[in-house]
Amino acid sequence: MRCPPLDARSYLKNYDFRYRITTELKMSKIFKLAHTFNCFYLTEIKTRKCLPFFVGGFQVGLLQQHVITQLLRYPQVFHIHDSYVELNPAFRDYNERSEQVDRVLRELRDEKAFITLKGWREECYEVRTKYACKSLMKMERSATCLFGIKKYGVYINGYVRHPTKGLCIWLQQRSSTKQTWPDKWDNLVGGGLSVGYGIFETAHKEANEEASIPPELLKNLINIGTISFFYKCERGLFPNTEFVFDLELPLDFIPSNQDGEVQNFQLLTADECLEKVLTPEFKLTSVPVVFDFFIRHGIINAETEPNYVELIEMLHVPLQTMYNNVLPNCTVNNSTLCEMKPENNIVH
Known part of the structure; x- marks a missing residue:
């Protein structure tokens, strides 16, 4: 028995339904999270x-x-x-x-x-x-x-090349008294660009306040570019662009907090870090910075992530x-x- 022909409107409706179902079935945890921190850009805009x-x-x-x-x-x-x-x-x-x-x-x-x-x-x-x-x-x-x-901010990926564990990443746990995202795990250093402060000035200030990274280590700070996304939650709309830095740290460096905004630090292997990032324990709007770091260091790649190309696009929403x-x-x-x-x- 032949199915009756679909008019154009019905065809497009069914095509869109099939596309959404197929996309959802193929989505990895990583790609679903990318959809979440770009929820406004992908849907409501x-x-x-x-x-x-x-x-x-x-x-x-x-x-x-x-x-x-x-x-x-x-x-x-x-x-x-x-x-x-x-x-x-x-x-x-x-x-x-x-x-x-x-x-x-x-x-x-x-x-x-x-x-x-x-x-x-x-x-x-x-x-x-x-x-x-x-x-x-x-x-x-x-x-x-x-x-x-x-909005614009600065993030520093602090990492270590461990002789036996390989690439390891330092994370901070935000204070329980923070106005936003209390108790969540986060990148080692991060902060917004406030009036009167430049990019590198903010990076150095936050590195000192949040993790007590001394000036001699900050000489190795590498500005690798930006990531951008458009998120929405109950507080409002967040079209965010982050200036991202990488900083390789010595094995004997132990971060300590000075401004009362961090309650804990952990040094995790790449696998352990990715596992934590994919849980609700991690600050959602910091996830793009970690994904970008893992892509650049080959942890997330075209072999391990089926939506690799789309994921990279979603870390660079054209906000400008x-x-x-x-x-x-x-x-x-x-x-x-x-x-x-x-x-x-x-x-x-």
Whole structure:
């Protein structure tokens, strides 16, 4: 008995179903985890449920509807349109924009309007269209995920070449008092790029504070590139780009914490480290850095990972070209903005 022919719509629907089923069956634990830390990029960004957020005529973020609902209370600061949200264009410079938004955020924090603001840091991130462009304003770190602001950080893979165990990796366990991801296992060193700090400056500062790595060892620090991903959770949206460093450490080096943000350290073999990374005990947004390290050192390769090529793509989501919208009334184009000398993003 012949099956009746499918029209185009039915065919595409069934094809999509078969593709999803096949993909799910072929997914390894590693690839499933990559889908998790890229959940917004792979699914929700296509639905266009979020509205673009503009500052100075340039798109710098995305806003979910529950955030927009709160911003409607501040019409003097945020102009809500049908298809986008704009910071009041009357705020003409960096300081005025930053102060006006900070005033609103502090009020929302005091009202306990958003769970993410419980982790208020009194630490700010720059708000830019791209990393190389001039900053348009600064924003409290804990609030940036409400606006889908691109965030930048630094990670250091600390590793040892053990004579009998081979490649071993140092991990830290985050303090139980951390505002985010308490008690989770993490890379040896990591930290966000705060206002006023460059990439290498942040790497050295965090290496000293988190693991007491002395300056003479940091001379061997190698900047190997970046990873990027777009994650979403109950706190907000995280379009993150991380500047990644490798640091080979001597066998007799034992890390120790100075800032109270780490409760434990472990030196694990590559297999032990990968096993821990694939559990809920590990900080999800640090997983891409470990995957990248294992790919570069051949631990994860085309023979062991069926989705090897796709996995590499998912560690480099094109965030720098993602927010390209410019309002018609903007008098400065994006390329000109990026030609302007950045104030606080100089690499030291």
